[in-house]
Amino acid sequence: MPIRTDLWKVAATPQPLPEAQLASERQLEDMIVAAPRLLSDEWMLIGRQEDTGFGGRIDLLAIAPDGALVLIELKRDKTPRDVVAQSLDYASWVEKLRPEDIAAIYGRFAPGRNLGEDFQQRFGLALDEDSLNESHQIIIVSAALDASTERIVAYLSERDIPINVLCFQVFANGSEQLISRTWLLDPVKTQVSAATKQDGPKEPWNGEFYHSFGTYSGERSWDDAVKYGFICGGGDIWYSRTLQLLNPGDRVWAKIPGAGFVGVxxxxxxxxxxxxxxxxxxxxEVPFSTVERHGHYHQQYADDEEKSEYFVPVHWLQTIPASQAIQEIGMFGNQNTVCKPTTPKWRSTVERLKAHFPGFDTP
Known part of the structure; x- marks a missing residue:
């Protein structure tokens, strides 16, 4: 059923806030550009009203921490079929953007700024040109969600097309207006679909999970992870969300970005x-927050549900020091904290890693 949100004023006798409307959806676009976190804390805006070259303009373009692009299309007054078809059409253009095209788009959006430098400042990561635009998401922004759009988007998502709807509703509170934000689908599914939908041939997932153990800025220590038995991610929900994919018994291969694979x-x-x-x-057994350790683990966000570091306990089958990390030409890599790759490169990587980690299948 279509998404609807109700807001109530807290009082002895709670009062519902009446629903209102923005003057136009262009106003919503202007608000998002002025305060991008209204859209998401996880992305960085890099383009607006870009001409696709075949009769259309994309409303907004963003980039995720793993270099994936995010196509954002406002519904405005388009019919459900029009907005979904148009979004898919624009996605076919986004998919073919080269690094130099993306840099030029950002140059028009933020004249005089450097995409690589701003990406580093925003995410604390170097922008890897090889992973830039390996995948993308499609986000439809709507002031109201109808049943037809919901059915179409759900159908595409179930077939691993990384598409989602972000629905905004406006409420009147006296002379002020308040705005709410609701996702149609769990964003973790869209993020995972994008992470596994890379260029090239696909094959069934081999059942092996990939983990990116980021150690930048001293937030995490591989020595801590080995000693206490865990993998982790945090600082933003984008980094911690995919840890939800893991269940007891799953096998996971850990890689330190920029170094190589260090454990299974x-x-x-x-x-x-x-x-x-x-x-x-x-x-x-004691709280991790009380033990001697080398990393910080975003402890300043301990009480923040979204920014807190999250941990998954792991029984290590075999590990090696970070200084001996395994990295060979053609091995798989991804900035998502956890993913389920479906590329032949991942199958090949796992088979090669088994030779380096002969203890991978010990009890």
Whole structure:
């Protein structure tokens, strides 16, 4: 059924806020450009009203921390079929953008700025040209969601097309207006679909999970992960969300970006917040926040559900020091904290890693 949100004013006798309307959907676009976090905390806007060259303009273009592009199309007054078809049409243009095209788009959006430098400042990561635009998401922004759009988007998503709808509603609160934001589908599914939908041939997932163990800025320590048995991600929900994919018994291969693969292990529990994560020490089980460690793990966000670091307990089958990380030409890499790759490169990578980590299948 179409998404609807109700807001109530807190009082002894709660009062519902009446629904209102923006003057135009262009106003919503202007608001998003002025405050991009209204759209998402996870992306960086890089383009607006870009001419596709075949009779249309994309409303907004953003980039995710893994270099994936995010096509954002406002519904405006288009019919459901029109907005979805147009979004798919524009996505075929986005898919073919080269690094130099993307840099030029950003140059028009932010004259005098450098995409690589701003990406580094925004995400704390170097922009890897090889992973830039390996995948993309389609986001439809709508002031109201009808049943037809919901059915079409759900159908495409179930077939692993990375598409979602972000629905905004406006409410009157006296002379002020308030705006709410609701996703149609769980964003983790869209993020995972985009992460696994890379260029080239596809094949069934081989059941092996990939983990990117980011160590930048001293936030995480591989030595800590080995000693206490975990993988982790946080600082933003984009980095922690995909940890939800893991269940006890799953096998995961850990890679330090820029270094190489450093371990393989079995998951022993579900994702837990920093303040809840317990580890085993000679003195018994204690909160991770109390043990001696090398990383910071975004401890300043311990009480923030979205920015908190999240941990997944792992029984390591075999690990090696970061200084001995395995990285060979053609091996798989991705900035998503966890993903389920469906490329032949991942199957080949796992087979090669098994030779380097002969303990991969120990009890």
């Amino acid at each position: 292990g079995r998951v022993t529990g579900r994702a837990q917040r920093y303040r809840d994560f317990m580890v085993t020490t000679p003195e018994g």
